[in-house]
Amino acid sequence: MTAIHIEPRPYLMRNSVQQYEWGARDGEAFIPEFLGISPEPGRPYAELWMGAHEKAPSSLDMDGRSVPLTEVIRARPLFCLGSDCLERFGGQLPFLFKVLSIAEPLSIQAHPGKEQAEHLHRRDRKHYPDENHKPEIAVALDYLAALAGLKSSPDMQRLLAKHPEISAFLGGDAGGAVEDVFTSFLRKTVSHPDEYTRAVGVMAGRLAAKGRGYSLEESLFLHARTLYGDDDAGLFALFFLQPVQLQPGEGMFLGAGVPHAYLKGTIVECMANSDNVVRVGLTPKFKDVETLVSILRDGGPADVLRPVSGAGAYDYPVPVTDFRVSRRSLAAGDRWAALYGERPEVVLLTRGRISIRGGDGQPATFSRGQSVFIPAFLERYIVQAETDAELFHVTVPEQ
Ligand SMILES: [Zn+2]
Structure with missing residues (x-):
């Protein structure tokens, strides 16, 4: 391995695209348009990953070659992450930042907590x-x-x-706390698969006879049935979940054990550096009902985060210390002095053009669709908006 020469300056990131089936395609594909490339016909553009996850790390241009960020961090952990982050998270960039472009529903899923994740990883x-x-x-x-x-x-x-097929399938288990009913339901799809498939068929027949005026859940049920077949537990499970609509700039935090499914739209998403997903339905992938039941939390509906405005930025407060996301709008000519100290940062430009001056080098210019890695040893830098601009900023908060 050649030595890695890294300087205290912003680095343009080269990010990979995940082609999951639910991603938007062709004329509707947001990610290629965002990156300024033309979409390959028929190819789904689902997620853009910005970070240092082993599955698809971003790369930085260094001395004329493209080096995976994972490799850069392994070679220069203190320089990239800073002492606090290095101490708390080991040699890992603690967050993974993404753009998602969702044309078809994602699976119904929940994510494990820290201890649960360690346990699951040991087991499977x-x-x-x-x-x-x-x-x-x-x-x-x-x-x-x-x-x-x-x-x-x-x-x-x-x-x-309203849906007698679901209560009939539940039988005597239809009363009690919501998470208990949901748990009984999920287990019964495993223990009584034929009964479940029949109940799904009965509901499909009733809705087909009705012919119109479908609720969001009913439309989703009919659509998902054609994709995943009558034995998918998600077909009834989706009725137990709370519909949520986010407007531009609004956010939603999903802690451990909160079941969820993204249905449609374009978002940025930030998470702890992990790909641990427990799925129960609306997917042809591996489903794990017992594990979902074991991590299910009585969370109630997820809260919509209205961003908190302060000092020109909108902050999205979350109850974890792995990442902190903010969004900032700049008018042409605005300057912003960023001073986060010795911690890693990622900046994603979602509108306009900016220049960043940091370290001893010349200011570097970045435009919409580009993202920048700021190593911890660049403790302060100046962002200048060359046009109206909007950016997302991610860093690791103090504990
Ligand atoms: Zn999720």
Whole structure:
């Protein structure tokens, strides 16, 4: 391995795109347009990853060659991460930042807490590749339609009254706390698969006869059934979850054990550096009902985060110390002195053009769709907006 020569200055990141099936394609694909490239026909552009996850690390241009950020951090951990971050998280960039462009619903999932993740990883490395927890925040770029958290008890009783197939399938388990009913339901899809498939067929027949005036959940049920078949537990599970709509700039935090499914929209997402997902339905992938039940938390519906305005930026407060996300709008000519001290940072430009002056070098110019890694040893820098601009900033907060 050649020695890595890193300086205290901003580095342009080269990021990889994940082609998950639910990603937007062709004329609707946001990510290629954002990156200024033309989409390959028919190819889904689902996620853009900015960070140092082993599965798809970003790369930095160094001395004319492209070096994975994982490798840069391994070679120069203190320089990249700073002493506080290095001490708290080991030689890992603690967060992973993404852009998601969602055309089709994602699976119904929840993420384990730290201890649960360690346990799952020991037991099943294939399906749980990380030891880390995966709290996440989503912030809408245009909008986000999602299901997040369980419905309230009155809403769930209304849903059972409206959909007799679900209450009939539940039988005697239809009363009690929402998470207990949801747990019984999930277990029964495993213990009584034929009964479940029949109930799904009955509901599909009733809705087809009705023909119109579908609720969000009913439309989703009918659509997902054509994609995943009648035995997918998500077809009924989706009715237990609370619909959420985010407007541009609004965010949502999902802590451990909160079941959720993103349905449609374009967002940025930040999470702890992990890819641990426990899925129960709306997916052809590996489903793990018992594990989801074991991590399910009585979270109620997820809270919409209205950003907190202060000093020209909108901050998205989250109850974890792995990452902190803020959004900042700059008018042409505005200057912003960034002073986060000795910690790693990522800046993503979502509108306009900026220059960043830091260290001894010339100011470097960045434009929409580009992201920048700021190593911890660049403790302060000046951002100058060359046009109206908007950026997202991610760093590791003090503990
Ligand atoms: Zn998730």
